[in-house]
Amino acid sequence: MTAGPGTEEAQPVTSALQSAPMPRKVTAKKLIVTPIVIVLALIGTYVWISNVSLDPIEKNSLSGALVRQALWQHIRLTAYSTFFVLVIAIPLGIALTRGGVRKASPVATAIANLGQSIPSIGLLALLTFWLGIGPRTALVGMVAYAVLPVLSNTMSGLRGIDPQLVDAARGIGMSGFGVLTKVELPLAVPLILAGVRNALVLNVGTGTLAGFVSGGGLGTLITNGIVTQRTRVLIVGSVLAVALALFVDWLASLAELQLTPRGLEES
Amino acid sequence: MSFWDFVGSRRQQLLMDTYQHASAVFQCMVVAAVIGIGIGMLTYRNERAGRLAIATTVTIMTIPSYALLGLLIPALGLGVPPTVTALVLYALLPIVRNAIVGLRGVDPSLVDAARGIGMSRAAQIARVELPVAWPTILTGIRVATQMLMGIAAIAAFASGPGLGNEIFAGISSLGSANSLNQVLAGTLGIVVLALLFDAALVLIGRLTTSRGIRA
Numbered sequence A: 001m002t003a004g005p006g007t008e009e010a011q012p013v014t015s016a017l018q019s020a021p022m023p024r025k026v027t028a029k030k031l032i033v034t035p036i037v038i039v040l041a042l043i044g045t046y047v048w049i050s051n052v053s054l055d056p057i058e059k060n061s062l063s064g065a066l067v068r069q070a071l072w073q074h075i076r077l078t079a080y081s082t083f084f085v086l087v088i089a090i091p092l093g094i095a096l097t098r099g100g101v102r103k104a105s106p107v108a109t110a111i112a113n114l115g116q117s118i119p120s121i122g123l124l125a126l127l128t129f130w131l132g133i134g135p136r137t138a139l140v141g142m143v144a145y146a147v148l149p150v151l152s153n154t155m156s157g158l159r160g161i162d163p164q165l166v167d168a169a170r171g172i173g174m175s176g177f178g179v180l181t182k183v184e185l186p187l188a189v190p191l192i193l194a195g196v197r198n199a200l201v202l203n204v205g206t207g208t209l210a211g212f213v214s215g216g217g218l219g220t221l222i223t224n225g226i227v228t229q230r231t232r233v234l235i236v237g238s239v240l241a242v243a244l245a246l247f248v249d250w251l252a253s254l255a256e257l258q259l260t261p262r263g264l265e266e267s
Numbered sequence B: 001m002s003f004w005d006f007v008g009s010r011r012q013q014l015l016m017d018t019y020q021h022a023s024a025v026f027q028c029m030v031v032a033a034v035i036g037i038g039i040g041m042l043t044y045r046n047e048r049a050g051r052l053a054i055a056t057t058v059t060i061m062t063i064p065s066y067a068l069l070g071l072l073i074p075a076l077g078l079g080v081p082p083t084v085t086a087l088v089l090y091a092l093l094p095i096v097r098n099a100i101v102g103l104r105g106v107d108p109s110l111v112d113a114a115r116g117i118g119m120s121r122a123a124q125i126a127r128v129e130l131p132v133a134w135p136t137i138l139t140g141i142r143v144a145t146q147m148l149m150g151i152a153a154i155a156a157f158a159s160g161p162g163l164g165n166e167i168f169a170g171i172s173s174l175g176s177a178n179s180l181n182q183v184l185a186g187t188l189g190i191v192v193l194a195l196l197f198d199a200a201l202v203l204i205g206r207l208t209t210s211r212g213i214r215a
Helices: A030-052 A054-059 A064-095 A100-115 A120-131 A135-158 A162-173 A176-207 A217-226 A231-259 B003-009 B011-043 B047-062 B065-076 B080-104 B108-116 B121-158 B163-171 B179-208
Strands: none
Touching: A030 A231, A054 A217, A054 B065, A054 B163, A064 A135, A064 A176, A064 A217, A064 A231, A064 B065, A064 B179, A100 A135, A100 B065, A120 A176, A120 B121, A120 B163, A135 A176, A176 A231, A217 A231, A217 B065, A217 B121, A231 B047, A231 B065, A231 B108, B003 B011, B003 B179, B011 B047, B011 B080, B011 B121, B011 B163, B011 B179, B065 B121, B080 B121, B108 B121, B121 B163, B121 B179, B163 B179
């Protein structure tokens, strides 16, 4: 997922789990345009809010401390959940493409596909009956929701590797572990990174729902705005959430650019 | 009260919510398919226009759905208008992308042959290019439908219709006797609807895919 009029290598979306586009060249234009748009939107919102007279409810909801807290909670939720997603999904994806376990991978894919049809808000709400309310519940829900795309991207990345390359690596005497770390994983990096980027964006999105289970985050501002019918609160929360999503996606696109193995660029 | 007792006693309300959920997703899907395929047809022949269409829809997808609703409410009010707008916007990416990729993937020699036997440009699109690209486009529609099911649930908080109302009613009455049943009924209802819609779309695919390209 990308923002702004960047270069987009089009490929069909075949499943909800593989909707992440292939990595692409990130043009200088895109690298600069996205942050400029984000900063302008934030400055615009700030100037607007500072120049209108707010009623007491709005002043309360939009106090600097509260907004900063919500933003910080959101960033933390996103960072933690993405970390856990990576720690769970990448090793699991590797395991499910190895030897005997490989037979289990259709089952895993089926479960993942079914899991994807559970609405995120329903999943979060159901988790509260098991784990109670709070940030921890939100975190578990976010991780559960984002594990699927990274898992399936890791698996299809490893499966899509030309078997001849693996054969060649074996032929020059590499061990199974050597083949995995020196050949298979580097070749799968673009797809894995696309999955990670997808997970980050998903996590910012699911994070806006954390407020419903008392998990904090920018969703609380949006919810406050809707419940108290204060449009300005609503807009500040929404603009911040959108800006965060675009910013995180932009950061992830930088990471893709940096981490894609040299030999795979321009392919 | 057990879950099934709950479902029995609330049958009327649940059926109503299920129907509204299905109908909202279905109608938005149709609108998004028409707009998305239209955008695809207008842009697939031009490299830059295609890129712009995909980049724009990708940006929409990046925006959290709850935040997009938040931005639509001040302009459109609560209820159906922001719900429909959000659902259509989110459905566009998979459809536009797959329409462009599908139409670009049509073997140029086929189009050439169609022109050779004297087909007009419109006939080439309607009778050759769209039918060949249709399975890819339909896959995009399936992905979009799946996604809309969940986004429609969130839209219930902005007074949108559908099963999301059960989930939010459950959340706001946490601890009461029926809160778990409500959340469960809403969530399972959406899962079942998602699976039914997907099965229906697969069936539609079987019936509408041109015989010559059927696998």
